Amino acid sequence: MQGRLSAVDVGILAAYAAILVAMGWYYRRKCRTSEQFMVAGHGIPAWAAGLAVMSAYTSSISYIATPAQAYDTNWHPIIFSLCIIPVAWIACRYAVGYYRRTQIISVYSFLEQRLGTWGRVYAALSFLLYMIGRVAVILYLVGLLLSTFIASDGGGHRTLIILIVAIGTVTIIYTLLGGMEAVIWTDVMQSAVMIGGIIFCAAVLTRDTITGNEPLMARAVADHKFSLGSLRPSLADRTVWVMLIFGVTENLRNLLADQNFVQKYCSVPTEAKARRSVWIAMGIYIPLTAIFLYIGTALYAFYAPGGRGLPDTVTKADQVFPYFIATQLPVGLRGLVVAAIIAAAMSTVDSALNCSATVYLLDFHKRFI
Numbered sequence: 001m002q003g004r005l006s007a008v009d010v011g012i013l014a015a016y017a018a019i020l021v022a023m024g025w026y027y028r029r030k031c032r033t034s035e036q037f038m039v040a041g042h043g044i045p046a047w048a049a050g051l052a053v054m055s056a057y058t059s060s061i062s063y064i065a066t067p068a069q070a071y072d073t074n075w076h077p078i079i080f081s082l083c084i085i086p087v088a089w090i091a092c093r094y095a096v097g098y099y100r101r102t103q104i105i106s107v108y109s110f111l112e113q114r115l116g117t118w119g120r121v122y123a124a125l126s127f128l129l130y131m132i133g134r135v136a137v138i139l140y141l142v143g144l145l146l147s148t149f150i151a152s153d154g155g156g157h158r159t160l161i162i163l164i165v166a167i168g169t170v171t172i173i174y175t176l177l178g179g180m181e182a183v184i185w186t187d188v189m190q191s192a193v194m195i196g197g198i199i200f201c202a203a204v205l206t207r208d209t210i211t212g213n214e215p216l217m218a219r220a221v222a223d224h225k226f227s228l229g230s231l232r233p234s235l236a237d238r239t240v241w242v243m244l245i246f247g248v249t250e251n252l253r254n255l256l257a258d259q260n261f262v263q264k265y266c267s268v269p270t271e272a273k274a275r276r277s278v279w280i281a282m283g284i285y286i287p288l289t290a291i292f293l294y295i296g297t298a299l300y301a302f303y304a305p306g307g308r309g310l311p312d313t314v315t316k317a318d319q320v321f322p323y324f325i326a327t328q329l330p331v332g333l334r335g336l337v338v339a340a341i342i343a344a345a346m347s348t349v350d351s352a353l354n355c356s357a358t359v360y361l362l363d364f365h366k367r368f369i
Helices: 007-030 034-042 046-057 060-072 077-082 084-101 109-115 117-150 156-209 217-222 240-257 259-265 271-303 317-328 333-368
Strands: none
Touching (some): 007 333, 046 156, 046 271, 046 333, 060 117, 060 317, 060 333, 077 084, 077 271, 084 259, 117 317, 117 333, 217 271, 259 271, 259 333
């Protein structure tokens, strides 16, 4: 792939990692008790918690896979995002208040009250195993993406391992040092980097696809790339009905019963601010998803016949956006966009690490050891 990271780009990434570690070291002085590690002493502003909730919803998977879906098919993933609106209302109306009033930190302690010890242990263990798999996939994907920019001939596998270890180590360090406060404030910074990177890419693609006498975007419109999917009464394909069912059920699981989100509800001072954080998160996540999908559609137009065209080495939809970053963005800005993709990964991994530690402490160590 052309357009490997320059020394300037690598310097930007190194400085970004150093800032994250420094933030973890700074918040270490406030992380003296297990409660401060888990819920930051209930002192996080609603807007910061909202950005952290939004970050937990997105990852490097979203950064690459969502544009790839729009490039390959259409805008059907936006249905999943829109389903968050009624689910967020349910979460704010019933779940957030309950968790705050009962002072629950581990959501799985609720299951012990209703089902017994086995329900708590089963759910907590399932969550930990899911987090292990999710973190592994996210680190692998972001490492795979970065290796396409910096791997030398014949050293791709070794470079991939080094990248996974490096990103994982930096994330562990600042999460371990600063606890939930470091997680949320680094997520705030990483959200800004992530949003800025994706908006910049969208602006570049807009300039290249909707200007001129025969804008390239017309091809995407003609090929129904903005469609939301089929209305056929079928559950065998990704129809509108399938996406509605999936969107409601998965978002219910996320906002009502996922430790990653419940723990952030508990990190703000009041119940009203916890509710506000949910709406702030959803208010950012939905348009951000639309921008991801727009980038995928714009990439389809940009590389469609009559456009730039793709090389034979790019054979999958999830390779198109990385190829665009590598070949179309200038030095320096390329490093910033790659930093945005790493930020999307780290903001999910740090939350998973902190919440997994909390679940282990409350649901296993304090309960049985």
